[in-house]
Amino acid sequence: MTELQQIIHQALVRHRGIRRRRGWLAAFAGFAAVMVLTALLDRMWMFSGGLRWIGWIAGLVAGAFAARLAIGAACPDGTAIAHQIEKEAGETASVVATAIDPAVRLTAGNGAIGGVMLERLDRLANDAVRAAPPTFRGRLRVPRSFAAAALAAIVTLVSIQGPKGLLRMLIPWMASPYTSLQLEGPKEAIAEGRPFTLIAQVSGVPVKVVTLYRQDSPLAIAEAAPGPDGVVRLAMNGLDGSAEFVVRAGDGQSAPLRVTPYPLPGVASFEIDVIPPEYAAHAKETKREPSFSVLRGSRLDYKVRLKAPAVSLVLERSAPPPKEERVSRTEQAGMKRGMYGEPIGVEDPASDQPGIPVFQPDPADPLVWHTDWNLSREADEIVYRLVIKGQQGDLVRNEEPWRINVVADTPPVVRILSHDGGEVIRLGNETVQFNVSAVDDVRLSGARLVFRKPGQPHARQEIKLPAEAGRSWSGAELLALAPMNVKPLDIIAVHAEAEDSNALEGAGIGRSEVVYLEVPLPESEDDGGGEGGGGSGPPPVNPLELQMEILKATVVMPDNAPASDRETVAYDQRKNAEYTGMMARAAAGMFLQDLADVLEKARISMAAAASLLDKKAAVQAVPDEEAALANLIEAAKMLEDLKESMQSAAAMEGGMTFTLSKPKPKSSSAKGEEDPGEKESLSKLLEEVQRQLAEQQKLNQTKGEPAELSNQQQALAQDARSAARQAESIKPSASGRGDPKAAGEELERAAGLEDDNAEALARGEAEASKSLGEQSEQALAKALREIAAQLGSGISESETYPPGYERLVDDYLRSISYE
Known part of the structure; x- marks a missing residue:
């Protein structure tokens, strides 16, 4: 190169x-x-x-x-x-x-x-x-x-x-935001569901708002403005489990912060074994909810599974809401086991205080706590909460209280459906057949006929119930009257009793209405007698008839009837005592001292009965009422012998006239006639049964708390029984196509079905409840048909009906489907 x-x-x-x-x-x-x-x-x-x-x-x-x-x-x-x-x-x-x-x-x-x-x-x-x-x-x-x-x-x-x-x-891949954020959690441990606060520290470029997010969600949870020192406090309502959080502001984002709360010992599940009392002969039942209904005397094996271990579990009782004031439960329980005011044993009030069960942990599983709870002495309703103390000292208590409806074993309902006493006695046959039915909410243990001449000791004839009777029975029983040596003008009072198998409080006794068997005079002597004081004046007052009706109302009245019901009977009893006193003074004025003395005894017994009705259970007044009736019967016999002296019930005090003669049958003179009072009663009964049918239909379609539905069904059952008694007291008219007694039987059947339905609702048996509800509805509809048919025959006689009555009958006849 x-x-x-x-x-x-x-x-x-x-x-x-x-x-x-x-x-x-x-x-x-x-x-x-x-x-x-x-x-x-x-x-x-x-x-x-x-x-x-x-x-x-x-x-x-x-x-x-x-x-x-x-x-x-x-x-x-x-x-x-x-x-x-x-x-x-x-x-x-x-x-x-x-x-x-x-x-x-x-x-x-x-x-x-x-x-x-x-x-x-x-x-x-x-x-x-x-x-x-x-x-x-x-x-x-x-x-x-x-x-x-x-x-x-x-x-x-x-x-x-x-x-x-x-x-x-x-360096775009490096995180270098203008705003730096740091997120800090609570210093102390937090519990699940409890509120807590997160603290964020802002540095660098200032921002107006800092927003909190969950790491796994784009939705904002909370936001707040930073203070002068750049500190932001973000409140949280609580967590159910572990979670990660970040805060974002401007272009900055904090590192994820994991917050892990410790679990609270809340209730995870219930397992409550309900063991009914032995006399009920019911199988054990397991409840999965804390609110339910049980029979008094049952025992609860109460188990609770918690979500986390606990230090203690305490049951906290609350007072139930006030109810209508009635006879005290102590008095009611004592009286229903007694016999006409003669109690057998007295309950100790101090032993009736509700107990607080003590929960213990299961050694094999610390999450399970259990207790045995005996409900033999509990109130009608238990309102309670569970207070659980966790290992960190937290107290967990359910906000809404739970309720246990303790259903008392009510006495049986017994009825005399019919008897042939009137015809048998007229023919001289002294054996009367009574058709009787009895229904109990748990189990029947016995039934009997109780008969007596008023004022004499009660005689009892036991009815042999079949082994399969269970909760209901109906049948015929023959009663021989020969041992009572009945004579003309005698009156035999008969009622039926049934008792349940309540071994906890003693057998509960239910009583039917009193049926009177009146021994007439021979036909030759009976003609022409009767209610003196004819003419165009008002009919004479008959204290004997009034006393018979008062005794009927008293015997059938429940032991826990409200004071208002007892006051009504007491008023009638005092009024009858006043009439009887007038008769006694008139007899004394005629120098019939023996008659006056008997009438005065009757008046004194009536006054004593009225005083008892004011203060105590109605059944305690029965002995005095029967004594008054016996004296009136004796006075009636004396008047029969004194026809010549008192053949006319002369004008007495206040222009009133009185008689003790046995009432005449109305078939001979009043055949085909209808009593306006009977029509008014039928009209009211028609409206009442229609209301019950509408409420039963509504209840069959309602879904709600089983305890509340059970209470409503029990109330309807009581109304149906009351309507049944009213229907049986109405005499069928000659022109009517219906039968009030048949309506009463259907209403009584509906009441029994409604009792069964209330129990099925309390146990949560949906299918059984649906079937029983439909059967109750059908029974009420049949009763309505009978009542409407009885009324429908006289629609043309519009002038004899209350206002609006024709429209009621037409509406009911159109609304009911005849099968």
Whole structure:
């Protein structure tokens, strides 16, 4: 290689180096310009990581483009540099390019003339190189200027807003937010479901609102504004389990914070075995809910499974809501086991206080707590909560109280459906057949007929019940009256009793209405007698008839009847005592002292009975009422013997007239006539049964708390029994197509079905409850048909019906589907 070639080669190397430096300076200037610009924008809008990546890529593209412009399209070779030297030296010939051309030198060097020419060529080329040596001054001036300007911009940016903005753009993959957030959890352990507070610390660029999120959800949970110190407190309602949280504000986000609460020992499930009393003969039943109904005397094996271990579990009792004031439960229980005011045993009030069962943990499973709870002495309703103390000292208590409806074993309902006493006694046959039915809510244990002449001791004839009687029985029983030595004008009072198998409080006794068997005079003596004081005046008052009705109402009245019911009977009893006193004074004025003494005894017994009705259970007044009735019967016999002396019930005090004669049958004279009072009673009964049917239909379609539905069904059963007694007391009319007694039987059947339905509802037996409810509805509908048919026969006699009565009958006849 010649010297000239070496000079050109060195110039070529220097040119290439300058070209590279131009490219780097241009690339730096382009990239830096984009970074400064995006950093300024980022400071205003706080770009996300994606936008920062876009800015970073744009900077690279700008740098590459600037470098490409600075470097040029192609790199020059040795010939180009030779031509540049020749141009600068003013040579018109290509002496330098020819001198460095290897092919020329190779060709010219083969001869002597060629060698001389090469030497001269080299001399000319060297002169040109010395005249214009290859230099590249100024080629780096522009790139350096741009690079310096970019560097100055960077320095200015950093001095104004700090290095964070530039670093965010230079390193987009690094998290370098303007706003820094730190999230701290509560210092102490927190319980599940309990509120707590998270604290966030804000630093860097200020923000207006800090928002809290769950790590796995895009939904905001809470937000708050930071205080002057940059601290934000975020309240949480509670957690059911472990969770991770983050806070976000501006372009900042905190690191995830995991909060793990400890579990509270709440109730996970119930397993309550209800073991009925032995006398009920019912199978054990398991309850899965804390509110239910049970029979009094049952025992509960109460098990609770908790969600977490606990230190203690306590049952907390609350007072049940007040109920209508009635005879006290102690008095009621004592009286229902007694016989007409003669109690057998008295309950100890102190032993009737409700007990608090004590829960103990199961050694095999610390999450299970159990207790034995005997409900033999509990109130009608137990309102309670469970208070659980956790291992961290937390107390867990259910907000809404639970209720256990303790259903008392009520006495049986017994009825005398019919008897043939009237016809049998007229024919001289002294054996009467009674058709009796009895229903109990648990199990019947016995039934009997109780008969006596008023004022004499009660005689009892036990009815042999079949082994499969269970909760209900109906049948016939023959009663021989011969041992009672009945005579004309005697009255035999008969009622039926049934008792249940209540071994806890003693057998509960239910009583039917009193039926009177009246022994008539021989037909020859009976004709022409009767109610004196004929004529156009008002009919005479008959204290004997009144006393019989008062005794009926008293015997059938429940032991826990409200005071208002007893007050009504007491008022009637006092009024009858007043009438009897008037008769006694009249008899004394006629010098019939024996008659006056008997009537006065009756009056005294009536007054005593009224006083007992004011204060105590109605059944305690029965002995005095029967004593008064016995004296009135004796007075009636005496009056029969004194027909000549008192053949006319003369005007007495206040212009009133009285008689003790046995009432005449109405079939001979009043056949076909209808009593307006009977029509009014039928009308009211019709409305009452329609109400019961509507409520039963509504109850059959209602879904709700089983205990509440059971209580409503029991109330309807009581209403149905009351309506049944009312229906049986109504005499059928000759023109009516219906039968009030048949309606009464259907109402009584409906009451029994409703009792069964109430028990099924309390046990949660949906299918059985549905069937019993439908059967009750059908029984009520049949009773309505009988009553409506009885009323419908006299619709044409509109003047004898109460206002609106015809419309009621038409509506009912249209609404009932006759099968």
